[in-house]
Amino acid sequence: MKEYAYFLGCITPNRYPGIEAATIKVLNKFGIETRDIEGASCCPAPGVFGSFDLRTWLLIAARNVMLAEKKGLDIVTTCNGCYGSLQEADHILKERPELKDWVNENFKEEGLEYKGNIKVKHILEVLYDDIGINKLKEAVVSPINAKIGAHYGCHFLKPSLVRGHGNPERPTILDELIEATGAESVDYKDKLMCCGAGGGLRAKELGYSLTFTKQKLANMKEKGIEGVIDTCAFCHLQMDRGQIEIKEKFGEEYNLPVLFITQLIGLSLGFSTKELGLDKHSIPMTEKFIR
Amino acid sequence: MKSLVIGGGPAGLQASLDLANAGYDVYLVEQCFSLGGRAVQIVKNYPSLTFIKDFMKPLMDDVYNHEKITVLTNSEVIGVDGEAGNFKVKVEKRPTYVNLEECKDESCAKAMDVCPVEVPNEFNVGLDKRKAIFAPFSYSVPSGCVIDEKSCLHFKDGSCSKCSEVCGGINFDEKKETVEIDDIGSIIVATGFDPFDPNLRPELAYDKYKNVITSLEFERMLDENGPTKGKIIVDGKEPKSIVFAHCIGSRDKKVDNPYCSRICCMYTAKEAYMAKEKIPDATIAVSYIDMRAFGKGYEQFYEEVQKKQVLYRRGVAAEIYGNGDKVVLRAEDTLLSEPYEFSADLIVLAVGVEPRSDSAKLANVLGLQLDDCGFFVEKNVYDTCETEKDGVFIAGCCQGPKDIPDSLMQGSAAAAKAIGLMQRCNT
Amino acid sequence: MSLKDEIEECGEILGKDTVDSFLVCMQCGKCTGSCPSGRITSYRTRRIINRLQAGDRSVLSDPDLWMCTTCYTCYERCPREVRITDIIRAVRNIAAREGYMSEPHRATASFVIKTGHGVPINDETKKLRKELGLPEVPPTTHKYPEALESIRKIVKKTNFDKMVGFDWDTMSLEKREKK
Numbered sequence: 001m002k003e004y005a006y007f008l009g010c011i012t013p014n015r016y017p018g019i020e021a022a023t024i025k026v027l028n029k030f031g032i033e034t035r036d037i038e039g040a041s042c043c044p045a046p047g048v049f050g051s052f053d054l055r056t057w058l059l060i061a062a063r064n065v066m067l068a069e070k071k072g073l074d075i076v077t078t079c080n081g082c083y084g085s086l087q088e089a090d091h092i093l094k095e096r097p098e099l100k101d102w103v104n105e106n107f108k109e110e111g112l113e114y115k116g117n118i119k120v121k122h123i124l125e126v127l128y129d130d131i132g133i134n135k136l137k138e139a140v141v142s143p144i145n146a147k148i149g150a151h152y153g154c155h156f157l158k159p160s161l162v163r164g165h166g167n168p169e170r171p172t173i174l175d176e177l178i179e180a181t182g183a184e185s186v187d188y189k190d191k192l193m194c195c196g197a198g199g200g201l202r203a204k205e206l207g208y209s210l211t212f213t214k215q216k217l218a219n220m221k222e223k224g225i226e227g228v229i230d231t232c233a234f235c236h237l238q239m240d241r242g243q244i245e246i247k248e249k250f251g252e253e254y255n256l257p258v259l260f261i262t263q264l265i266g267l268s269l270g271f272s273t274k275e276l277g278l279d280k281h282s283i284p285m286t287e288k289f290i291r
Numbered sequence: 292m293k294s295l296v297i298g299g300g301p302a303g304l305q306a307s308l309d310l311a312n313a314g315y316d317v318y319l320v321e322q323c324f325s326l327g328g329r330a331v332q333i334v335k336n337y338p339s340l341t342f343i344k345d346f347m348k349p350l351m352d353d354v355y356n357h358e359k360i361t362v363l364t365n366s367e368v369i370g371v372d373g374e375a376g377n378f379k380v381k382v383e384k385r386p387t388y389v390n391l392e393e394c395k396d397e398s399c400a401k402a403m404d405v406c407p408v409e410v411p412n413e414f415n416v417g418l419d420k421r422k423a424i425f426a427p428f429s430y431s432v433p434s435g436c437v438i439d440e441k442s443c444l445h446f447k448d449g450s451c452s453k454c455s456e457v458c459g460g461i462n463f464d465e466k467k468e469t470v471e472i473d474d475i476g477s478i479i480v481a482t483g484f485d486p487f488d489p490n491l492r493p494e495l496a497y498d499k500y501k502n503v504i505t506s507l508e509f510e511r512m513l514d515e516n517g518p519t520k521g522k523i524i525v526d527g528k529e530p531k532s533i534v535f536a537h538c539i540g541s542r543d544k545k546v547d548n549p550y551c552s553r554i555c556c557m558y559t560a561k562e563a564y565m566a567k568e569k570i571p572d573a574t575i576a577v578s579y580i581d582m583r584a585f586g587k588g589y590e591q592f593y594e595e596v597q598k599k600q601v602l603y604r605r606g607v608a609a610e611i612y613g614n615g616d617k618v619v620l621r622a623e624d625t626l627l628s629e630p631y632e633f634s635a636d637l638i639v640l641a642v643g644v645e646p647r648s649d650s651a652k653l654a655n656v657l658g659l660q661l662d663d664c665g666f667f668v669e670k671n672v673y674d675t676c677e678t679e680k681d682g683v684f685i686a687g688c689c690q691g692p693k694d695i696p697d698s699l700m701q702g703s704a705a706a707a708k709a710i711g712l713m714q715r716c717n718t
Numbered sequence: 719m720s721l722k723d724e725i726e727e728c729g730e731i732l733g734k735d736t737v738d739s740f741l742v743c744m745q746c747g748k749c750t751g752s753c754p755s756g757r758i759t760s761y762r763t764r765r766i767i768n769r770l771q772a773g774d775r776s777v778l779s780d781p782d783l784w785m786c787t788t789c790y791t792c793y794e795r796c797p798r799e800v801r802i803t804d805i806i807r808a809v810r811n812i813a814a815r816e817g818y819m820s821e822p823h824r825a826t827a828s829f830v831i832k833t834g835h836g837v838p839i840n841d842e843t844k845k846l847r848k849e850l851g852l853p854e855v856p857p858t859t860h861k862y863p864e865a866l867e868s869i870r871k872i873v874k875k876t877n878f879d880k881m882v883g884f885d886w887d888t889m890s891l892e893k894r895e896k897k
Contacts, residue, residue: 199789203826606750
């Protein structure tokens with residue numbers, strides 16, 4: 001039985017617990033257990049805290065990694081930001097012994113030590129590598145019949161030098177997972193464009209930030225896309241709640257349901273809309289996503 | 292004492308001719324079916340706008356017909372022993388399965404006509420098809436047909452021998468042979484380059500859209516004898532707006548090509564000029580980083596192109612996306628500090644010069660060094676013909692990117708060096 | 719200290735070679751042309767790099783510096799392998815130290831000091847968590863006060879609290895003049 005330390009971060013548990021519920025249900029279905037990381041904090045966001053003070057960013061991120069390492073478990077995340085911070089911090093500490101020493105010095109009295117024995121994984125990797133497309137396909141009981149816009153977000157793929165998932169210009173991992181549920185992943189203009197939330201832009205310049213989102217949603221609508229599938233809780237917030245904000249700010253309505261990848265897979269495995277928290281999204285689910 | 296030249300492009304041809312005219316016996320080994328190298332794919336030269344054929348064809352003929360030059364096409368150097376003044380060389384000569392002396396006037400055309408196989412034509416970079424028996428290009432030297440055994444059905448499963456029914460020159464039993472040449476005093480390497488594969492920059496979507504093409508594909512469309520009979524046609528239509536994008540695969544560490552390819556600024560200027568001549572009402576723009584017009588008369592030619600209302604906009608091509616029939620180039624106008632989009636019927640990617648993919652293999656055979664980029668290493672910056680290996684010289688693009696006049700010059704320089712060495716060895 | 723030296727000092731975490739790669743920018747514009755923010759805002763990636771090359775400290779107070787969403791598209795595509803996004807983060811660190819941190823960003827930072835989360839939980843989500851069969855309060859700093867203390871220790875150690883202007887007596891942000 002495979003076990004992961006589930007790093008929750010902020011948006012997943014504190015805004016979209018449906019993502020948390022869906023992820024646990026889907027992983028359990030395939031015999032993968034998730035364990036709490038007691039006392040974990042904000043990752044903290046790579047483009048926000050990384051922009052404020054890199055030393056503070058690294059110490060807090062390292063602490064989160066060490067808490068999982070103490071349990072002897074690899075980490076799984078459901079947010080590109082969390083993945084970005086923890087994976088980058090882990091990468092830096094593995095590459096730079098002097099920083100590892102500095103981190104360990106800082107956490108000595110708390111009894112924490114960074115050893116570099118675990119991996120930080122994104123939920124996409126767990127779904128794709130541990131479970132696999134074939135197993136997912138076989139488990140589908142309620143196929144999704146919808147045109148989907150895949151939204152990869154940024155920090156799962158980039159910087160590729162640190163992430164190591166290959167060239168970030170033409171990824172297919174999310175599209176393959178979407179299609180495993182029976183849905184069709186439709187290409188659209190600026191598919192790999194950022195949702196607009198990151199780097200502190202959402203907090204500081206909501207109007208500009210939502211303009212990114214608006215462009216993406218409009219590009220999806222143009223291709224007849226019926227639902228957005230994302231891989232990041234922060235993108236998820238921006239794409240779902242963002243549509244309400246876009247309506248308020250710009251008077252434009254898109255009404256595109258937004259689902260996290262494990263929520264889409266959850267539906268295809270027979271879980272109900274309610275069990276996956278989808279009924280509590282800002283944008284209501286359409287027929288295609290109601291079970 | 293004899294001399295070996297590897298590569299039958301401008302540098303190798305010029306070197307062979309200079310050596311032969313100085314009285315040396317020359318073996319010229321060319322990997323392709325015809326002499327000419329990549330230069331023969333180009334229609335006109337810059338800045339003179341003269342036809343390259345008018346220069347290359349006589350040069351190829353002079354070399355081929357020279358009594359002191361033995362031309363081995365479809366051949367490859369597979370072994371070199373010995374030292375300066377006395378190399379022993381092994382050349383693998385592959386069969387063409389066509390004995391040109393047996394060929395009658397019309398038999399080539401007949402043979403190509405009956406051949407049932409069609410494959411993309413390399414010479415026209417896939418813009419049209421050729422048969423399995425084919426003439427490499429309109430003025431190939433040696434002239435006449437060859438059989439490409441990789442696509443010929445006779446070699447696949449023996450199911451076809453139609454060409455041999457109409458042409459007496461066909462001989463399917465021809466075998467490859469190894470030619471051994473002794474008493475080679477000097478070797479000149481002039482193996483040329485490969486064009487950059489734009490798929491290594493996926494954001495430019497070369498594989499996604501028919502109307503994003505390479506400069507070499509565009510060049511083939513400019514040829515009156517080419518696949519479009521000299522018409523610029525994309526997807527059945529004549530483009531009314533064209534963007535040329537500089538520095539694709541050049542000055543780009545991301546694709547391991549940190550160097551300037553030297554030729555793209557000027558060949559693009561020429562292609563833009565010719566495009567404007569062929570489609571006078573077309574809107575033509577060029578996206579560039581820095582304009583490098585360093586040769587004699589080049590800057591003045593750049594001016595002539597601008598007079599044609601070709602718009603030069605500073606800033607490299609950032610990405611390309613499709614919009615209906617159009618392709619849209621995104622870039623920053625770095626002089627205005629403004630990002631902009633140019634919606635065009637055609638985008639031409641000015642692909643750069645890369646070391647040949649097989650240069651490591653040849654370097655191994657010859658005992659030569661490759662630099663970080665994969666080009667052959669010259670002795671020093673003041674002597675770009677000599678190498679660390681005594682008696683082996685380099686010329687043309689295999690040493691580093693350069694245009695045709697510079698390649699010819701380096702070919703001559705390498706020949707002079709080789710002659711000097713062989714003179715010394717004789718005394 | 720020159721701007722270049724300050725940037726290199728920020729390289730202690732990201733690597734000196736990473737952050738001083740702005741020196742080799744050739745001003746081709748690949749970054750700006752690829753930048754989704756540049757199509758929407760006045761942010762011009764290449765100009766920022768150009769100003770860093772010139773040692774222009776006005777970059778630090780320029781609101782454009784904060785228009786990057788850290789999407790890394792420029793970083794991935796830069797033909798000179800200038801690590802742009804990392805450089806932006808490093809330069810923002812210097813700007814933040816000099817007091818050019820916006821109020822919303824100070825607020826985000828203060829949430830982490832107060833709760834351990836940049837986006838803390840609310841009553842509505844607690845209710846939803848319960849409905850979904852999850853513990854009402856997630857097993858994070860929200861549940862473990864000693865864990866929150868650990869975070870607070872870190873921000874005191876790095877003087878992050880002072881940089882942000884966090885007042886431990888009132889547990890809120892000090893008033894700051896807009897810079």
